[in-house]
Amino acid sequence: MVSDELKKLFSDLELDKILGEDISSFYTVNEGIIRERQEIFKDLFENDNLFCDFEDIYVLLNSLINSFESIGISKESSLNSVLTVNAYITFIEESYNKLKHYSLKSSRLNEFLRLIKKEKENKNFDALKENCSKITNDIKKISSVTIGINLDPELRPIEAGLVSVNANSYRSGNLMDKIFSASFNSPKDYECLCPLSELGKSLSHDEISGFNYKLNKVLDKIITKGFKGLSKQSSEYITSACHEFSKYKNTFSFYIKGVRFFKDLRQSKIPITIPEISRNDYKINEMHNYRIVMSKGIKYSVANSIHFDGNTRIFVLTGPNSGGKSVFLEALVFNQLLFQIGFPILANNAQIVPFENIFVYSSSDFKNKNLYGRFENEVKWFSEKIKECTGNDLFIMDELFSGTSCDEAKDVSFYALKMISKRNAKGIFSTHIRELAKRIAFDNEPDFDNLSINSNYTVTRDIPNSYESKAVMIAKKYGIVFTT
Numbered sequence: 001m002v003s004d005e006l007k008k009l010f011s012d013l014e015l016d017k018i019l020g021e022d023i024s025s026f027y028t029v030n031e032g033i034i035r036e037r038q039e040i041f042k043d044l045f046e047n048d049n050l051f052c053d054f055e056d057i058y059v060l061l062n063s064l065i066n067s068f069e070s071i072g073i074s075k076e077s078s079l080n081s082v083l084t085v086n087a088y089i090t091f092i093e094e095s096y097n098k099l100k101h102y103s104l105k106s107s108r109l110n111e112f113l114r115l116i117k118k119e120k121e122n123k124n125f126d127a128l129k130e131n132c133s134k135i136t137n138d139i140k141k142i143s144s145v146t147i148g149i150n151l152d153p154e155l156r157p158i159e160a161g162l163v164s165v166n167a168n169s170y171r172s173g174n175l176m177d178k179i180f181s182a183s184f185n186s187p188k189d190y191e192c193l194c195p196l197s198e199l200g201k202s203l204s205h206d207e208i209s210g211f212n213y214k215l216n217k218v219l220d221k222i223i224t225k226g227f228k229g230l231s232k233q234s235s236e237y238i239t240s241a242c243h244e245f246s247k248y249k250n251t252f253s254f255y256i257k258g259v260r261f262f263k264d265l266r267q268s269k270i271p272i273t274i275p276e277i278s279r280n281d282y283k284i285n286e287m288h289n290y291r292i293v294m295s296k297g298i299k300y301s302v303a304n305s306i307h308f309d310g311n312t313r314i315f316v317l318t319g320p321n322s323g324g325k326s327v328f329l330e331a332l333v334f335n336q337l338l339f340q341i342g343f344p345i346l347a348n349n350a351q352i353v354p355f356e357n358i359f360v361y362s363s364s365d366f367k368n369k370n371l372y373g374r375f376e377n378e379v380k381w382f383s384e385k386i387k388e389c390t391g392n393d394l395f396i397m398d399e400l401f402s403g404t405s406c407d408e409a410k411d412v413s414f415y416a417l418k419m420i421s422k423r424n425a426k427g428i429f430s431t432h433i434r435e436l437a438k439r440i441a442f443d444n445e446p447d448f449d450n451l452s453i454n455s456n457y458t459v460t461r462d463i464p465n466s467y468e469s470k471a472v473m474i475a476k477k478y479g480i481v482f483t484t
Contacts, residue, residue, distance in 0.1 A: 002027050009360055013334050019257045019341075026254060026341040029354040029392070031277050037342020038274050039106040044259045045344075051259055053098040058252045060091045065249055068242040085132045085238055089125075091245070096120050112248070124237045143169045145215070162218045258343050265346070268293055270301065275339050275350035282308035282426065286348035289331035293346065303348075304328055304459040308426050312449045314417050317430045318437045319453030325430045328459055329396050332428070333360060336394065353426075357393040359385045361400045375403030379412070386419050395420055395427030402431070410436045421447040437463060 002024050010016050010024040028034060044051045067084040095116045104110045119125055146163040262272055270293050271286060286303040293301045302324070306315075319325050335345035339352050361381060378401050385395070401409040401416070410433050420427045428451070431437075440448045441463045453459050 003357070005360075006358065009333065009358060010337060013330070013337065015334075015337060018261055020253065022250065023254075023341065027337070028340060028342075029356050031354060034277060034340065034342045034354060036106070036108050038344075040108055040255060041258060041343060042274065043104055043106045043109055044255055045262060047102070050102055050104075054252070055256055057091075057095045057098060058256055060087075060094055061245060061249060061252060063087050064091045064242065065246050068239075068246070081235070081238075082132065084242070085128060088238055088241060089129055089132070092116060092119050092125065119241065128238065141167045142219075143167055145219070165219070258341075262344060265290075265293070270346055271348045272344045273347050273349050274344045275347075275352040278351045278353050280353065281310065281351055282306070282353050284332070284335065284345070284347050284350040284352065287331050287335055287350075288346040289327050290334050290346060291330070292327060302457040304331070304457075306332060306428075306451075306459075307461075308353075311446060313424070313426045314421050314445075314448045315428045315451045316417070316437045316440055316448065317428055317451040317453065317459070318432065318434055320455070321432065323453050323455070324457035324459075325453055326398055327457070328453065329398055329428060329430055333358065333396055353392075355392055355394045355426075356390045357388065359388075359393060359395045361395075361397045373403065375401065378403050382416055386416075386423070389420070389423045389425050391424040393423075393425040395425060395429075397427065398430045399432070400429065406433050406435065409433055410439065414439060417448065421445075 006027055007024045010027075015023050026037075044054055064084070064087040067087045070084075096113075099109075099113045099116065104113065142165055144166045146166060147160060148163040149157050149160040152158050266272065270288050275284075283306070285305045287305060288301045288303055308315075317325055317328070331346075335347065335350075336352070336355070336358060338345050339350075340354055345352075361378070382397075382400065401412050404412070409431075413429060413431065413433070413436055417427065417429055429436075437450045437452070441450060449461060450463050451459050451461055452463070
């Protein structure tokens with residue numbers, strides 16, 4: 001079960017807009033599942049023809065499920081049953097014909113192909129085709145119906161009924177031409193004296209629905225007479241099969257959206273890699289931020305790297321205001337989430353640990369919470385998350401504890417990071433407090449290290465130099481003039 005915090009994280013990074021509203025449900029820490037998804041993605045991403053056929057199969061699957069679900073609305077409808085059977089036959093045969101030529105590397109795709117092949121060779125499937133062939137063809141040929149209406153002496157309708165089901169569409173003609181030419185007898189053309197009206201022009205939505213319901217009811221009675229060949233056993237078979245294949249709908253949609261996303265991303269010439277799965281060592285080389293890559297106003301994306309080695313679990317990231325600290329952290333979280341749903345990431349190469357939880361702090365999350373002061377909200381957040389910590393977690397903290405003075409924040413931050421380290425979790429703490437970074441370097445903490453970001457937005461693993469603060473420059477930009 002995915003936590004509300006993780007769902008919010010997917011939403012904040014707009015992954016739900018990119019990959020679907022339910023994308024957070026695919027988050028997993030299971031290495032086997034991640035590896036399976038990586039294999040499927042690789043098959044579909046590297047073979048354009050296979051991906052096109054996979055998209056076609058998804059369309060057929062959707063058609064089948066929609067038809068099957070319509071039976072639930074009207075369980076007695078033989079018409080819907082016939083259409084579902086036809087959709088199922090088409091789905092099995094087309095899926096098999098499209099996939100049988102490929103040499104699939106993914107075990108899951110091969111498993112799906114074996115399931116399709118097994119269904120196609122099933123005796124029940126052959127019986128289904130034979131029993132349904134005639135009635136399906138007859139239904140496909142229906143192009144029009146003839147409705148008879150009896151009138152009383154004053155030409156008022158008193159009863160109506162279906163007279164015939166026709167293979168051709170009727171042809172509308174001019175009333176006066178027909179009267180004067182006496183061409184009343186043209187059954188082969190299905191000519192009518194005068195059309196009543198087109199649906200939608202004179203009838204409301206409810207009236208059209210009522211008309212369709214009554215017409216389908218009558219057609220259903222006729223079809224039922226010819227549908228007795230579909231035994232109860234066949235009906236149970238098709239129901240069971242539809243339930244089985246309906247499980248693939250969300251999964252297929254997941255891969256299609258993902259592959260489309262990365263195919264579009266490939267045009268930006270940003271590197272894409274499928275990470276190795278690691279138990280402890282964590283390394284991403286030349287990582288990019290998706291928002292920066294796709295931003296039209298930015299000419300190029302600066303790549304940065306991160307490496308939690310066997311000793312270092314906690315990094316303190318320092319740099320000037322608007323120096324790129326938040327952009328770096330966002331890139332890390334975005335790529336981590338992509339990895340844990342089984343997709344590639346935006347980097348040259350990577351070796352990544354699947355985390356049980358990703359705890360992300362951003363001051364914007366508390367801007368409307370006035371019950372407590374800012375600093376108390378920050379402390380409360382950390383206290384709650386450290387209690388939830390399993391050890392296999394990632395903490396991303398952007399300017400946490402900035403709601404108090406620098407001296408106090410330095411001490412609180414240091415002890416908070418020590419608590420994370422004791423639980424064997426990993427974390428990055430972004431701050432403008434250089435004294436915190438200096439303390440870590442001075443104390444020579446074995447689990448800690450420093451990251452600094454320079455004016456070129458490049459992150460390096462070292463003690464921060466005395467960089468020029470951008471605070472005054474930013475203030476002047478918005479009209480705050482400093483005078484002595």
